[in-house]
Amino acid sequence: MELQNDLFLRAAKGETTERPPVWLMRQAGRILPQYRALRGKLSGFKELVETPHLAAEVTIQPIDELGVDAAIIFSDILVIPEVMGLEYQMVEKKGPWFPETIKSMEDVQQLRMGAEAAAELEYVYEALRITKKELKGRVPLIGFSGAPWTLLSYMIEGSGSKTFSKAKKFLYTQPKAAHALLDKLTETIIVYLKNKINAGADLVQIFDSWGGILSPEQYEEFSLPYIKRICAAIDEAPVTVFAKGAWFVLDKIGDLPCDVVGLDWNTRPEFAREKLGANRVVQGNLDPCVLYSPFENIKTKTKEMIKGFGGNQIVNLGHGVYPDTPLDGVKCFVDTVKSL
């Protein structure tokens, strides 16, 4: 089905567009009353992730409610560790928790990988197919994956962490096992993203959410090369790389064979343009907390940011929208971009 609004895809490919496209990371989530109503009826977060027609429903909610220029499939980055062999639970108000973690090369060797593991995620592909059908071509659909390092960090640490010191310790003390795990993750992510594209994703985004916790040297050894392999392997659709906090390797992220570079809210437009050049397509990067402020301020800050990047931008926040953000603030942000 032909897209009625392909602004997002044209911008991702570097084409000049009438206005910049806009969407929000975590737009399918708690900011929407429709989401909260549905979620309240379910046993938990994972039921929503694993039930294709429900995942499709919440994916489409922000398109109806906010009028954003792209949909992003509702899912979770930790489905990949799970199908590789590490089950996890999503603990209310605490976040993910893995009863078993990776401690050695032996543990790594026992993990499933590649097409075999990715095949287990049929419920994700089905959610994409349903979404694609129900979107009726209104906007493009984004698929995503965690980056290998970010997924490894949960598989070692077993949960979120302020420092991810266990995961970093693993890199320093068992580098061979770390590389073996990153390799398995990379092979799995590649098949997973290709399957997602086959199921209807028009673009895929790689989230390196914990990139900023690494030292520059560790980032270059344990994260960047694997993201590069993924980018190089995906030629069926454009690819966005968002490495949160990894400002110290932004020039190298700019050299990746990807189409769009995601930016967090700490990154000034001038710094990004200095490191990436004027023509690189960027995505971001308003401070999500600006959406708590009065409408006038939201409008001003949004316009300033867009002016700062000087084009070649997909407008977004510099982080996922926070669950308690007022819906009217979110709408003001989207409408400001759409009025340009």
Next chain:
Amino acid sequence: MELQNDLFLRAAKGETTERPPVWLMRQAGRILPQYRALRGKLSGFKELVETPHLAAEVTIQPIDELGVDAAIIFSDILVIPEVMGLEYQMVEKKGPWFPETIKSMEDVQQLRMGAEAAAELEYVYEALRITKKELKGRVPLIGFSGAPWTLLSYMIEGSGSKTFSKAKKFLYTQPKAAHALLDKLTETIIVYLKNKINAGADLVQIFDSWGGILSPEQYEEFSLPYIKRICAAIDEAPVTVFAKGAWFVLDKIGDLPCDVVGLDWNTRPEFAREKLGANRVVQGNLDPCVLYSPFENIKTKTKEMIKGFGGNQIVNLGHGVYPDTPLDGVKCFVDTVKSL
């Protein structure tokens, strides 16, 4: 009493030294078996903070055990909010928790401040006097405070947070109350640090631990000017400013009237030198997780870092040492610097 080892102070003042001085943030803490033994006998963390001879004892432990070139008084940044009127608890394995938080200008107006508030911290000054006496001039003694923004963030948020979105929301929605609170904090911190210097601190360090969570604009409005006021007001001793994660304003931190600029482990020496110049004294910044790795790697990475900065450096980690770091790894780090 004259200092037998004044390497740290001479380096802080920009003098050329035989070798770079070395100490570790959080060196008085769980990495030491002596600390764990003492802590196990107490009711909690705050008993240790509030009992001068015990705080002095753990302050001196790393001097005996590690042979570092400076002592840092064992204390907590949250004693300032407490004497301003917000009591807190230190919850085991969870961190600080404030039963009451600041929600409005009215709340701000009710807080004590300045000399009146700082006078309540006699137990800290007494700990400094005891430590100074018991150190017998072996090494200089560091006093410290949280930066105004970092203290405000706990006073609004009520606990640690991944995003500090409540605190940032306060800045965006109640900027006048935020500035009033930052002003009160600043006036209190200035007296507090002067009192600490009177009690024996040879240098004071300002920790802006949550600086990296702010957008560049917010940092320039809500953090930097207050740190500047503190730096300008303290002329009795050298001042170190460590704004973790605030890479995006490093040039402006370099312009502060302080003596030493602390750096986190994400910051490459080349970036720091580009923003700060060759002569600025820096402190840091080895990745704390390097200390988990084999001795050879600790030695190599430590030497590489020191070479990278090319002098004018106080060697430290880029963050507080993590509690589960092997003591032998810490010693290898210290000894590597001392062997230069």
